Amino acid sequence: MTRCRRTISNGTRFRMIAGTLVLLAAGLLIASFSASAQEARELRIAHFAAPTHPLAKWLEAWAKDLEKKSGGKLKFTIIPGAQLGPITKYYDIARRGQADITWMLHGGTPNRFPLTEISNLPFMFCSGAHATLVLNNSELRSKYLDAEHEGLKVLNIHAHVPGHIWMANKPIRKIEDFAGAAIRPASRTIGAFVNALGAKSVGMPPNELAENMQKGTLDGTFMDYVAGAFAFKLGPVTKYLTEMYSYTASLAIVMNEDTWNGLSDDMKKLITDSMAGREKDIGGAWDKVNLAARGALVKGGTEIVKMNDEEFARLKKVGEKVAQDWVKALDERGLPGSKVYAMMKKLADETRDDAQNFCTQ
Numbered sequence: 302m303t304r305c306r307r308t309i310s311n312g313t314r315f316r317m318i319a320g321t322l323v324l325l326a327a328g329l330l331i332a333s334f335s336a337s338a339q340e341a342r343e344l345r346i347a348h349f350a351a352p353t354h355p356l357a358k359w360l361e362a363w364a365k366d367l368e369k370k371s372g373g374k375l376k377f378t379i380i381p382g383a384q385l386g387p388i389t390k391y392y393d394i395a396r397r398g399q400a401d402i403t404w405m406l407h408g409g410t411p412n413r414f415p416l417t418e419i420s421n422l423p424f425m426f427c428s429g430a431h432a433t434l435v436l437n438n439s440e441l442r443s444k445y446l447d448a449e450h451e452g453l454k455v456l457n458i459h460a461h462v463p464g465h466i467w468m469a470n471k472p473i474r475k476i477e478d479f480a481g482a483a484i485r486p487a488s489r490t491i492g493a494f495v496n497a498l499g500a501k502s503v504g505m506p507p508n509e510l511a512e513n514m515q516k517g518t519l520d521g522t523f524m525d526y527v528a529g530a531f532a533f534k535l536g537p538v539t540k541y542l543t544e545m546y547s548y549t550a551s552l553a554i555v556m557n558e559d560t561w562n563g564l565s566d567d568m569k570k571l572i573t574d575s576m577a578g579r580e581k582d583i584g585g586a587w588d589k590v591n592l593a594a595r596g597a598l599v600k601g602g603t604e605i606v607k608m609n610d611e612e613f614a615r616l617k618k619v620g621e622k623v624a625q626d627w628v629k630a631l632d633e634r635g636l637p638g639s640k641v642y643a644m645m646k647k648l649a650d651e652t653r654d655d656a657q658n659f660c661t662q
Contacts, residue, residue, distance in 0.1 A: 342564065343376045347400035349383040349391060354532060355586035357381055360404060360554070367575055374568060387506065392555075396452040401560040407551045408488035414449045415631055416641045420460065420551045421490040422627060423620030426649055430656035432460035432549045433584025435648040445641050450553065454561035457576045460549035462587040463659060464525035465542055469514040472541040472604070473521075475612045476619065485510060485522040487550050494548070494623050495523070498616075507533050514538040523548065526594035527587050536601040543606040545616065546659045581656055588657045613662045 346364060350357045364377035385394050391405035392413065407414040408421060417436075426432035435441070436458040447455045464487060466473050473479060479498040485505045486492035492502040503519060507528070513519035515538045522535070529535040554576075561569070599605060608616065624642065631638025 341374050341376055342568070343378065344401040344560065345378050345380060346402040346404075347380040347385045347391065347394055348404035349388040349406075350381060350404070351532065352379075352381045355527065355590055356404065356552075356583070359583060359586045363575065367571065370575075371568060371571055374565075375571075392450075392453075395555050395557050398557045398559060400557075402456070402554065402556045404554055405552060407553065408490075411489050414446075414551075415634075415636055416445045416638070417449055417458065417551055417553075418488065418490060419628065419631075419638065419642050420645060421488045421548060422624040422642070423491070423494050423548050424617055425645065426460065426463060426549050427546065427653060427660035428657040429460055429462040429549065429584035429587040430581040431584070431649070431652060431658065432551070433458070433580040434652045434656055435645055436460065436551060437580050438648050441641075441644055441648065445637065445644075450555060452558050453555040454558055456554045456556055456572065457579070457583055458551060458553045459580070459583045460551050461584075462525050462527060462591045463546035463549050464523050464528075465544050465547065466521055466523055467514075467529055467535055467539045468521035468541045468543070469517070469519070469538055470540050471520065472606045473543040474606060474608060476615055482520040483518070485519060487523045487548065490623070490627060491523050491548050493627060494620060497619050497623050511535055511538050525549075525587065526591050526598070530594040530597050531590075536598050536603055539598070539603050541604050541606050542598065543608065545608070545613070546661075547616075547620065585657065588659075591659070608662075610662060 346360060348357060348360065352358070352361070361379060364379060367375050368377060380400065385391075385399060388406055389409035391403040392410050394400050395403040395405065407417050420426070420432060420436055426435065436446070442455070442458065446458060466484070468482075471478065471482070476498055479495075479500040482500040483503045484495045484500045486495045486502050492504075495502040500520075505513065505519065505522075507522075507524075510519065510522050510524075511534055514521065514535070521539075522529075524533070524535065529539070556572075564572070595605070628638035628642040
């Protein structure tokens, strides 16, 4: 009997051990799935444009690609159309963590990005892709630009296709035609250009332009074809547009610094790699639809005006003087304005043939 009890006891012990191992294995499997679930990061991307905007579409495709390549470890929710605030707020929205990633406009927060805004001076670049190639130069960013974005991880700096002067009723054929006109500039740098041309710079949110141009309280605005024709619907209130490809405005895709620091090294690398070599792709998002936007304006009745070569040369001289005065003022504030301007101009010359070129005069 004693042996029998021992045999039964040993068998029971074996079954108990086997059962325990099964439970342990199941527990480890569950823990593994739980850990994987915990690794997934839900990130919010916020921006101010309509979902149909070329860059908004680019951001959507970029987010989907990252979700796929991360194996589900990254998940994105996109909040478009200025739902979290006006265009001027998207630097602070990212910095404060109201969204993890934003698409922001440097000119929306004047004086916060004085060196980056040098890229907004007249006649610097010939296309969105051209500007974006320069703005993402590793030396330029590491020495000067990234440091201005306090509290943020800069993923990419870029610019739209160069813009023009849109006029409600009066064509601009020579510099003297600007005299006394109320013009909304696209940035502080273009505000200085407007004033130097003899017009009056009038600050105004872009969503108010069409109404004020129709009323006659605003004579015109500087804007690129894509934004004016598609985003802000200025065609019906623009009788004349003087084509000059005269400036770009810089923007950036940025991430909250704490969000960035909380990512694993492999996710950081994945995001960094997703931006590498995409300059023509990102800046070119505007370039690709530029002529379609122009065509839509012409079809709608807007007359495209071009200055003759002599007048355009005069216009560029005014732009050059504005740029010189602008960087001199930065130098006097103790900032390396002249150094950054010279570096951007040199890079612009070196990359002019590497991207689409709309400069024809």
